[in-house]
Amino acid sequence: MEILSSQASGHVPVTIITLKGALDGSNYESLIAAGRSAHAAGAKAILLDLSELTFMSSAGLVALHNLYAILKDETEPDPEAGWATLKTVGNAGQAGGQPFVKLLNPQPAVKRTLEITGMYTFFEVHTDRETALQSF
Amino acid sequence: MTGKRSQQWQADLTMLSEIRSFVEGCAKTLGANDHETLDVLLAVNEAVTNSILHGYGGAGLIRIEVRRDAGQLHVCVADDAPPFDPTSHTTVDVNRPLDDCGKGGMGIHMMRELTDEMVYHAPEAGGNELTLIKFLED
Numbered sequence: 001m002e003i004l005s006s007q008a009s010g011h012v013p014v015t016i017i018t019l020k021g022a023l024d025g026s027n028y029e030s031l032i033a034a035g036r037s038a039h040a041a042g043a044k045a046i047l048l049d050l051s052e053l054t055f056m057s058s059a060g061l062v063a064l065h066n067l068y069a070i071l072k073d074e075t076e077p078d079p080e081a082g083w084a085t086l087k088t089v090g091n092a093g094q095a096g097g098q099p100f101v102k103l104l105n106p107q108p109a110v111k112r113t114l115e116i117t118g119m120y121t122f123f124e125v126h127t128d129r130e131t132a133l134q135s136f
Numbered sequence: 137m138t139g140k141r142s143q144q145w146q147a148d149l150t151m152l153s154e155i156r157s158f159v160e161g162c163a164k165t166l167g168a169n170d171h172e173t174l175d176v177l178l179a180v181n182e183a184v185t186n187s188i189l190h191g192y193g194g195a196g197l198i199r200i201e202v203r204r205d206a207g208q209l210h211v212c213v214a215d216d217a218p219p220f221d222p223t224s225h226t227t228v229d230v231n232r233p234l235d236d237c238g239k240g241g242m243g244i245h246m247m248r249e250l251t252d253e254m255v256y257h258a259p260e261a262g263g264n265e266l267t268l269i270k271f272l273e274d
Contacts, residue, residue: 024185113178
């Protein structure tokens with residue numbers, strides 16, 4: 001999987017992380033590392049461009065949740081902790097409107113993973129880049 | 137179309153992409169449509185990941201056999217890890233917060249959701265055989 005980071009401005013500065021290829025157990029930690037780097041550089045908002053992400057396993061969901069925790073300045077969840085780590089996003093009851101991590105243009109294969117795990121509603125999803133940037 | 141195809145890989149997460157390519161090719165050849173193929177790929181990916189991370193936790197082999205049985209696609213994921221039956225694992229309710237199925241729980245939930253049946257067999261010689269079954273549309 002290729003990970004590209006760039007900067008853009010909406011109402012606030014937004015870091016765009018573009019993922020190309022497949023996100024699975026072999027590489028999800030690279031995405032978490034990219035999130036940590038962005039946060040260390042001052043990022044407060046991340047738009048994940050999933051237009052060219054062709055596959056995402058449950059490991060990808062763990063990475064998404066870690067990005068959320070990193071930007072929210074929470075303790076990063078243990079990636080091995082399983083289901084409970086993800087459910088904390090839902091348990092917060094606010095994630096759909098959370099201002100930290102949003103998704104752009106998830107493809108059907110990625111949408112499928114988000115939907116069957118109940119995570120689709122926990123991240124704001126956009127299909128237009130400008131609209132997504134302005135939503136932060 | 138029927139037929140049986142099998143292959144084995146080292147139990148290493150870097151093999152996931154190759155394993156998915158193998159299963160995708162088999163599924164399409166055996167008549168699965170794009171939606172069915174995606175569901176099977178996601179389920180197999182989770183089964184293999186669980187085997188590598190929670191079954192072996194180290195070196196080993198993953199064997200995969202794909203076949204068509206009438207209107208069903210069968211994918212058997214076999215390993216030599218300590219016995220673990222995912223079909224007996226607690227069902228997750230994704231609508232309830234803080235359901236904790238522990239390690240591998242997300243993957244098992246996905247396998248259940250993405251397949252029509254899961255059949256587990258513990259061979260006498262040891263290891264695990266998990267067959268993921270997807271009913272195919274005509």
